[in-house]
Amino acid sequence: MSYIEDRATWFEGQGLWQHIPASDWRDWTWQLKNRLTTAAQLEQFMTLTAEEKAGCAFANQKLAVAITPYFFNLIDRNDPNCPIRKQVIPRVGEMVISAEEQLDSLGEDEHSPVPGLVHRYPDRVLFLVTDRCAAYCRYCTRSRLVSNAQDYNFHPEYEQALRYIEAHPEVRDVLLSGGDPLLLSDKKLEHLLSRLREIKHVEFIRIGSRIPVFLPQRITPALCEIFKKYGPIWMSIHVNHPKECTAELREACERLSFAGVPLGNQSVLLAGVNDDADVMKALVHRLLRMRVRPYYLYQMDLITGGSHFKVDVRKGIEIIRALRGHTTGYAIPQFVIDAPGGGGKVPINPDYLEQVTDDEVIFRNYEGQTFRYPLKSTPKKTPEGATIPQTPIESVVIY
Numbered sequence: 075m076s077y078i079e080d081r082a083t084w085f086e087g088q089g090l091w092q093h094i095p096a097s098d099w100r101d102w103t104w105q106l107k108n109r110l111t112t113a114a115q116l117e118q119f120m121t122l123t124a125e126e127k128a129g130c131a132f133a134n135q136k137l138a139v140a141i142t143p144y145f146f147n148l149i150d151r152n153d154p155n156c157p158i159r160k161q162v163i164p165r166v167g168e169m170v171i172s173a174e175e176q177l178d179s180l181g182e183d184e185h186s187p188v189p190g191l192v193h194r195y196p197d198r199v200l201f202l203v204t205d206r207c208a209a210y211c212r213y214c215t216r217s218r219l220v221s222n223a224q225d226y227n228f229h230p231e232y233e234q235a236l237r238y239i240e241a242h243p244e245v246r247d248v249l250l251s252g253g254d255p256l257l258l259s260d261k262k263l264e265h266l267l268s269r270l271r272e273i274k275h276v277e278f279i280r281i282g283s284r285i286p287v288f289l290p291q292r293i294t295p296a297l298c299e300i301f302k303k304y305g306p307i308w309m310s311i312h313v314n315h316p317k318e319c320t321a322e323l324r325e326a327c328e329r330l331s332f333a334g335v336p337l338g339n340q341s342v343l344l345a346g347v348n349d350d351a352d353v354m355k356a357l358v359h360r361l362l363r364m365r366v367r368p369y370y371l372y373q374m375d376l377i378t379g380g381s382h383f384k385v386d387v388r389k390g391i392e393i394i395r396a397l398r399g400h401t402t403g404y405a406i407p408q409f410v411i412d413a414p415g416g417g418g419k420v421p422i423n424p425d426y427l428e429q430v431t432d433d434e435v436i437f438r439n440y441e442g443q444t445f446r447y448p449l450k451s452t453p454k455k456t457p458e459g460a461t462i463p464q465t466p467i468e469s470v471v472i473y
């Protein structure tokens with residue numbers, strides 16, 4: 075059945091926490107203190123399936139459970155197949171480890187010159203600043219270290235990392251990630267951003283965060299002032315399903331945008347969550363309405379215990395094909411596979427190209443019709459009979 079949503083409505087309000095003063099609800103520290111972290115706490119509000127109970131029993135050896143009250147409200151407690159529920163409540167499938175899965179599926183640890191810093195590509199580094207998140211995604215690529223359930227004992231060394239970046243003038247791009255960088259206090263975040271801004275060769279600073287989605291209350295005016303002061307700071311948020319696009323998230327995105335933070339979105343293609351063209355179309359349309367440009371759609375990394383979320387790559391291609399030409403170009407993310415072991419992101423596209431010869435390109439459009447684009451200019455007679463000289467294609471300037 076195709077996904078149908080009420081486009082005029084944005085989820086809002088305190089849901090199950092109506093009795094809490096609005097000032098507490100809007101306080102991000104209250105949301106963190108009141109996270110649901112055990113099966114017993116979840117069962118105060120819902121009936122867990124046997125699969126989920128077994129998943130919760132195992133979770134603390136893999137990735138902790140934590141769900142903010144704000145995000146818990148988005149779960150359909152009567153539907154075991156709710157796409158929001160699947161993302162944050164563990165299921166027994168996490169205990170199944172397949173041969174091709176790896177703890178460090180992108181080979182980050184072997185490119186880490188300093189604890190917390192990954193330097194794989196010449197001009198950019200990944201700066202992991204914490205192992206904590208507001209809530210934990212059951213398909214997390216960094217579940218080996220995030221929440222420390224696997225005793226990884228992650229201890230980022232900020233000063234060492236900053237000195238490393240200072241000493242490497244080839245690094246022009248720094249991505250703050252984790253864990254979730256926006257869980258740091260304003261003071262720590264400001265310290266990191268100010269130090270990075272002092273490094274002349276660092277041109278581009280970006281943050282990967284799911285905080286706006288799990289904890290939009292964290293996007294405070296004070297935090298936005300920090301982004302303004304040290305901007306431009308780019309941010310990739312992480313929304314997988316249109317139900318996550320609430321009034322509170324939309325307002326948080328507005329605050330970030332008005333502070334000059336360009337926003338992109340990264341989604342992971344997840345079985346039973348967003349492996350459907352109608353769901354993805356609803357999501358990308360909501361993202362644009364929230365001032366967020368859909369950026370990447372990821373084939374899920376080969377993380378341990380992730381096979382129950384795995385989707386056939388052909389489904390991702392089908393989703394992109396269903397979007398391209400059928401909706402706004404800005405709405406279409408790039409579908410990528412992050413090459414296992416650390417080969418980088420590789421774009422995976424529907425095959426529109428049929429043939430390229432010296433004379434022409436033959437391709438299909440979004441409706442499957444075939445078109446030809448000539449690569450050579452054919453001399454043509456003027457009305458008076460004079461021949462127009464042929465212009466080499468490289469010399470044509472398009473204004």
Ligand code: SF4
Pocket residue numbers: 206207209210211213214215216217220252253254283284
């Ligand atoms: S927010 Fe990001 S780092 Fe944290 S659990 Fe989710 S995917 Fe992993």
